[in-house]
Amino acid sequence: MNPMLSMADVRKTYATGVVTVDALRGIDLEVYAGDYLAIMGPSGSGKSTLMHIIGCLDVPTAGRYELDGIDVSSMSEKQLAEVRNRKIGFVFQSFNLLPSLTAQRNVELPLVYAGVPAAERRERALAALTKVGLAERVDHRPGELSGGQQQRVSVARALVTNPALVLADEPTGNLDSHSTAEILDLFAELNDAGRTIVMITHEADVAARATSSVHIYDGLLRQDAIGAGAAK
């Protein structure tokens, strides 16, 4: 079985004026379909840079990164946008919903950029919102929803394109303990149904809900053995 996500010696160097920062110094990582991996690390460890590269929001300076069999290490911005649209569902710490749009329109957004016709968009957005338990809230705007509900809308948005990978960046960082539990239950449920999830977090108890986890320190990965490991 080929990995869903495979990184080989991925490096990222930022040149800010005279100082160059080696944010990633050779990452090797494989994630298989159905995995639920937590990436942990303190701030400044290169955690965000790794998340950006996994999410195709940025390209590595060196190394090879394949997502779902596609080499994305040297793609143009346009091609990256298409890969993000089709292969990745993002869940952000601060939800990143557009405040002027209803929950349903927010969930439809990735489908808009995929060129899906309006009727099909509506249907799929409704289905995704139903899956996260918000069928009653489709016409509410983000301002009319609680933090937990907003994050569930963004999970629905991440699922609506049926992506190869759900990439969650500190998904519970802005939530109270009750909503955190709700969202983590939802992720567990999705993973049980076969969804591949990569979650970036700095909280050990959140990472403990994943089936495996890795730590990143100073731009290098260190394997943990919590569950059925990342190097299956």
Add this chain to the structure above:
Amino acid sequence: MMGWSETVRTAIAALNARRMRSLLTMLGILIGIAAVMLTVGLGQGAQQQITSQINSLGSNMIIVTPSQTTTSGGFRGGGGAASTLTTQDAVMLADKTVAPDVVAVAPTSSTSGSLQSTDSTWTSTVVGTVPDWLNVRAREVDSGRFFTTAEVNSSAAVAVIGSETASELFTSGSPVGQTISINGQSFTVIGVLASAGSSMTGNEDDTVIVPSTSFAARLSTSSNANSVSSIYLQGKDADSLSAAYQQVKTALLASHQVTSDDADFSVSTQAALVETATSITGILTLLLGGIAAISLLVGGIGVMNIMLVSVSERVREIGLRKALGATPAVIRRQFLVEAGILGMLGGIVGIALGLAVAAILTPILNFTVAISIPATLIALAVSLGIGIVAGVYPASRAAKLAPIDALRSE
């Protein structure tokens, strides 16, 4: 790829979310478009009015006027001196062998006259001419009759007066048959002209027309009784007008023994007058329209400014849209469409404002503000174009934003 209808829908939603700002931004375009439409409308209205006035002077008309050109010898003629045109010139031009395409010739002389009737006194322009004047100038007699060639030959003391002159001189009863005094000379009124309105050459209804011979004998103040102030000629038809023009010019040059470089007269056709007037009003229109267009330019800069503000305010939104799969091209198009809609809405409201002001001004100025459909369509296209051009720079800034930088900003 995102469809057009979806792009337009998203753009309208974004503009609607910042309604007040969108309205103020549109105001710049709106005022500019309205100003351009009104100035151009006023110019074209003036052009139409002048053209119709010139055309109302007669049909297929050629006008010969004395000109006081300078020669190496100094000024030809002096102030108030005899005109270089004479009744002999008119007689010569009436000859079919000299100017075969001229059908009527009317030499005219004019002076200011103090008029006196039994009822009142009045001052008007007195014109001495021949019966052909009526045809050449396309005038009609309302009551009574015009004088005849026989009356010209006999220097009869008869006069035909304009409708306004008639009402000023005679408060009741028909003027026809009454006697008036012109500069102390007695004339019998034999007819009243139908009204022709005022033109750029003066009030055509306040005038007294007398036979040229009577004018020369009794009223002329010129040192040469044979001189005339202008000669009006009528060409056979529109097609032969330029041939008639050439015949008149050649004949006069020969009889005055001058070359066209030092000609002591000038010949112009109605078409040439219209052309001159049109080019003058055209230049004025262009000038005023140009000034108004500057306000349109300022409006366009306003759109660009607001779009730039909008891009920096919506960095997070742009980042999110990119993360969810919007390509740089889609983001660019999104902002271009927003700017285009701002421009076009401003244009539509501006056109409506221009039409409304034109409708209000027309009766007030007693002057048609001519706003044509092509001008309206051009205004609409220009406003859309300004919006899009103003949107290019902000849109490419938005398209170039890196998604991680955009998402990071809080």
